[in-house]
Amino acid sequence: xxxxxxxxxxxxxxxxxxxxxxxxxxxVPVWAGQQSFTPASxxxxxxxxxxxLLNVKITSVSKKAQSLSDAPAAIFVITSDDLRRSxxxxxxxxxxxxxxxxxxxxxxNKWAVTSRGFNGRFANKLLVLIDGRTVYTPSFSGVYWEVxxxxxxxxxRIEVIRGPGATLWGANAVNGVINIITKHxxxxxxxxxxxxxxNKERAFAGARYGMALGEGTYGRVYAKGFKxxxxxxxxxxxxxxxxxxxxxxxxxxxxxxxxxxxxxxxDVYKGNINQTLELPTLTAPFSQTFKDxxxxxxxxxxxxxxxxxxxxxxxxxxMYYDRTDRDEEFEHEIRxxxxxxxxxxxxxxxxxxxxxxxGYRYTSDDFSNSLVLSMDPDSSSDELFSAFLxxxxxxxxxxxxxxxxxxxxxxxxxxxEFEIQPNARxxxxxxxxxxxxxxxxxxxxxxxxxxxxxxxxxxxxPLDPPIVLTVVGDSDYDSExxxxxxxGYRVVPAKSLTMDFTVFYHDYDKLRxxxxxxxxxxxxxxxxxxWFDNELKGEIYGVELATVWQAADWWRWDxxxxxxxxxxxxxxxxxxxxxxxxxxxxxxxxxxxxLSSDLDLDIWLRYVDDVKTxxxxxxxxxxxxxxxxxxxxxxWWPHKDVECSVVGQNLLDDKHPxxxxxxxxLPTEIxxxxxxxxxxxx
Amino acid sequence: MEKLIRVCLLMLCLLxxxxxxxxxxxxxxxxxxxxxxxxxxxxxxxxxxxDAFADSPETFIICVVGDNAVWEAFAGIEGKGVKxxxxxxxxxxxxxxxxxxDLLFVSGSDRHRLPKIFAAVEGKPVLTIGEMTGFxxxxxxxxxxxxxxxxxxxxxxxxxxxAGLKISSRILKLATIVSGSHGEEFx
Numbered sequence: 001x002x003x004x005x006x007x008x009x010x011x012x013x014x015x016x017x018x019x020x021x022x023x024x025x026x027x028v029p030v031w032a033g034q035q036s037f038t039p040a041s042x043x044x045x046x047x048x049x050x051x052x053l054l055n056v057k058i059t060s061v062s063k064k065a066q067s068l069s070d071a072p073a074a075i076f077v078i079t080s081d082d083l084r085r086s087x088x089x090x091x092x093x094x095x096x097x098x099x100x101x102x103x104x105x106x107x108x109n110k111w112a113v114t115s116r117g118f119n120g121r122f123a124n125k126l127l128v129l130i131d132g133r134t135v136y137t138p139s140f141s142g143v144y145w146e147v148x149x150x151x152x153x154x155x156x157r158i159e160v161i162r163g164p165g166a167t168l169w170g171a172n173a174v175n176g177v178i179n180i181i182t183k184h185x186x187x188x189x190x191x192x193x194x195x196x197x198x199n200k201e202r203a204f205a206g207a208r209y210g211m212a213l214g215e216g217t218y219g220r221v222y223a224k225g226f227k228x229x230x231x232x233x234x235x236x237x238x239x240x241x242x243x244x245x246x247x248x249x250x251x252x253x254x255x256x257x258x259x260x261x262x263x264x265x266x267d268v269y270k271g272n273i274n275q276t277l278e279l280p281t282l283t284a285p286f287s288q289t290f291k292d293x294x295x296x297x298x299x300x301x302x303x304x305x306x307x308x309x310x311x312x313x314x315x316x317x318x319m320y321y322d323r324t325d326r327d328e329e330f331e332h333e334i335r336x337x338x339x340x341x342x343x344x345x346x347x348x349x350x351x352x353x354x355x356x357x358x359g360y361r362y363t364s365d366d367f368s369n370s371l372v373l374s375m376d377p378d379s380s381s382d383e384l385f386s387a388f389l390x391x392x393x394x395x396x397x398x399x400x401x402x403x404x405x406x407x408x409x410x411x412x413x414x415x416x417e418f419e420i421q422p423n424a425r426x427x428x429x430x431x432x433x434x435x436x437x438x439x440x441x442x443x444x445x446x447x448x449x450x451x452x453x454x455x456x457x458x459x460x461x462p463l464d465p466p467i468v469l470t471v472v473g474d475s476d477y478d479s480e481x482x483x484x485x486x487x488g489y490r491v492v493p494a495k496s497l498t499m500d501f502t503v504f505y506h507d508y509d510k511l512r513x514x515x516x517x518x519x520x521x522x523x524x525x526x527x528x529x530x531w532f533d534n535e536l537k538g539e540i541y542g543v544e545l546a547t548v549w550q551a552a553d554w555w556r557w558d559x560x561x562x563x564x565x566x567x568x569x570x571x572x573x574x575x576x577x578x579x580x581x582x583x584x585x586x587x588x589x590x591x592x593x594x595l596s597s598d599l600d601l602d603i604w605l606r607y608v609d610d611v612k613t614x615x616x617x618x619x620x621x622x623x624x625x626x627x628x629x630x631x632x633x634x635x636w637w638p639h640k641d642v643e644c645s646v647v648g649q650n651l652l653d654d655k656h657p658x659x660x661x662x663x664x665x666l667p668t669e670i671x672x673x674x675x676x677x678x679x680x681x682x
Numbered sequence: 683m684e685k686l687i688r689v690c691l692l693m694l695c696l697l698x699x700x701x702x703x704x705x706x707x708x709x710x711x712x713x714x715x716x717x718x719x720x721x722x723x724x725x726x727x728x729x730x731x732x733d734a735f736a737d738s739p740e741t742f743i744i745c746v747v748g749d750n751a752v753w754e755a756f757a758g759i760e761g762k763g764v765k766x767x768x769x770x771x772x773x774x775x776x777x778x779x780x781x782x783x784d785l786l787f788v789s790g791s792d793r794h795r796l797p798k799i800f801a802a803v804e805g806k807p808v809l810t811i812g813e814m815t816g817f818x819x820x821x822x823x824x825x826x827x828x829x830x831x832x833x834x835x836x837x838x839x840x841x842x843x844x845a846g847l848k849i850s851s852r853i854l855k856l857a858t859i860v861s862g863s864h865g866e867e868f869x
Binding site for chain 2: 033048050051053054055056057058059067068069075156178187189196215216218253255256260261294306308310311312314393398421430433492640
């Protein structure tokens with residue numbers, strides 16, 4: 001992997017160029033911003049008449065630059081404005097702005113996304129929800145990010161909670177929860193058409209139409225599609241990872257009565273995901289590299305009913321069905337999930353706010369086994385029962401709150417014990433501009449299907465007889481456990497400046513390790529199994545900082561910094577190679593400038609430190625160098641309903657590697673991308 | 683690590699280069715300052731029933747649902763007079779406190795909390811002011827709407843009447859009139 005190191009190019013010249021460009025732009029808005037004038041100032045606005053107030057020109061200074069969350073947890077919110085101005089064309093790319101989250105693109109159609117360490121294509125300690133629907137797959141407890149999408153213009157916000165969120169969210173919310181929330185149908189009335197294309201984003205189009213369907217009932221339908229180009233292999237040559245996807249969906253929000261609200265929504269998608277695979281074979285040359293096409297499709301429907309019993313009591317009932325179908329060379333998986341959740345929130349006395357809930361999930365899968373990946377049995381179903389109870393207690397009014405709660409889970413398939421995941425959180429607000437919080441929580445990651453029933457052939461050594469290296473699941477494999485300690489401080493140190501600090505210490509036990517099994521000779525080859533085991537302990541600690549500074553009405557800065565230290569207590573080198581390492585430092589700096597009332601400029605600078613990724617073939621770690629890059633977006637509004645934008649991504653290098661998948665794909669580099677986009681609201 | 687240092691240097695240069703141009707754009711006014719001023723006007727041009735202030739004859743209580751940014755803007759109208767009473771701004775976190783309010787401002791666009799809010803103020807003389815699509819149709823009295831860079835508003839006179847409030851024609855003639863009520867179920 002020295003080749004990766006060689007790619008570390010000096011970027012001093014490019015950096016100085018960037019600096020010059022930035023400095024040039026700095027000067028521009030000083031005059032460009034001062035176009036709209038009214039006689040009123042903040043002080044004498046209260047003396048204006050009603051008629052005059054309606055004529056005052058307002059600026060919407062980002063609320064983010066002044067708001068402090070009341071949540072006693074490490075939370076970061078990507079607003080719809082952040083999303084638009086990021087220039088991101090898909091959800092994982094936008095997550096790069098969140099402190100504590102590591103996003104690494106593996107190739108054109110694969111991402112490794114994690115919160116607080118342990119990154120991988122199959123990163124398994126993160127819970128991702130889209131409008132309450134869980135989208136991680138229990139097959140490996142990870143997320144196929146390439147199929148998690150919607151019309152980004154319809155996304156209201158993305159809430160990212162780092163650290164355990166198990167009490168309220170449940171299964172798999174070990175290191176973090178990503179909650180993608182789409183807009184209420186009343187907020188997406190009218191039409192929208194977005195079209196564009198570029199060198200890597202070959203072509204994309206999205207359309208939405210929303211209308212009132214009756215009194216208190218609103219609906220919308222959308223459709224989108226894209227075709228993305230391939231990247232290049234690290235060793236040279238096209239990576240053959242171009243892909244395309246079509247998706248459409250609807251959402252209806254209805255106020256059935258003064259106390260009942262109903263939401264029904266659904267999506268359907270279909271895509272062709274090309275990839276170059278390097279799979280082991282039992283005959284010489286024992287490895288085969290070829291182009292493959294993964295056919296992915298799925299659909300879901302979600303119903304959510306909210307009923308208000310009294311001013312201090314309400315319940316929600318949510319049901320969904322989700323189907324995913326993924327067919328690629330080494331596996332074909334079909335999964336159906338049925339889920340029902342009930343939550344009741346009420347106030348008890350003057351000081352207690354209680355929320356409790358019950359959940360049931362049924363999921364069944366059907367695998368078509370191959371030499372490389374097989375499940376035994378190849379078809380299985382699983383039931384998950386859960387309950388939770390949480391009480392937010394006001395200890396001192398307007399000052400001090402204590403939240404105590406726990407989730408209780410029982411999983412039939414994993415046959416694991418009854419899991420209890422409690423947490424205690426304290427929020428202290430000595431002043432509206434200063435908030436402190438502290439939390440202690442326990443979370444578990446229940447075993448995935450592959451960890452119990454799977455068998456993966458990672459490599460075949462060309463000896464006589466050939467040695468087949470396999471990783472084999474174990475039905476005794478147990479849940480991984482985490483005890484997390486977190487401290488946070490949010491402050492408004494000066495006007496239009498907010499800072500959000502978090503310090504955390506995660507203490508893990510029973511993490512996945514591997515144990516050499518006894519070799520078996522079947523007459524042709526020797527199989528050398530590695531069994532999954534729970535023998536690894538480890539600590540991860542770090543600091544996360546999110547800062548927003550509204551330097552002027554027309555200029556906002558967003559800085560995110562993450563520091564991460566991984567300390568695994570390993571018995572031997574094989575264990576270490578179960579978990580990726582780093583990056584130790586990550587910086588995201590965004591500058592959003594309104595050059596004039598119809599021109600926006602966004603610059604997004606990112607630094608990601610060295611990463612060590614796991615190689616499944618050799619069970620060793622592969623070094624990926626640190627990288628620095630930036631995106632620029634320029635948007636012009638020729639008319640109030642039309643936006644034309646040009647976005648350049650990863651501009652500092654022609655290409656750089658960010659991650660190498662654990663197995664089966666060749667190291668791929670992320671290329672510079674430029675695209676144009678036209679958005680029309682009607 | 684070397685690159686990280688470069689990032690820090692670059693940031694520093696950028697920060698210095700802008701030279702702290704605080705409030706350079708003095709010509710426009712922040713959205714929530716205008717909204718707070720509008721709320722003050724709505725309070726002045728609405729008549730409450732005579733017994734509405736029996737509990738606290740000296741004060742006029744404005745409750746604000748929102749974050750510290752909204753709250754800060756509303757702090758600017760604290761102490762001003764409404765019908766001979768002094769305005770007190772209260773930040774409300776919990777629905778059960780709404781009974782003490784004379785006026786309630788609900789910021790944000792979280793519709794899920796509306797049924798609880800309307801249930802809490804049902805039949806009470808509370809002027810409800812919101813800023814989301816459908817606020818008045820759902821039973822709110824006044825809704826502030828942002829259109830480009832100005833604010834307009836809609837009023838639901840039926841809801842005002844149900845609350846026992848009389849809104850001045852001076853307000854009504856500037857408003858878009860909306861009908862709709864949030865249901866009699868809570869009676």
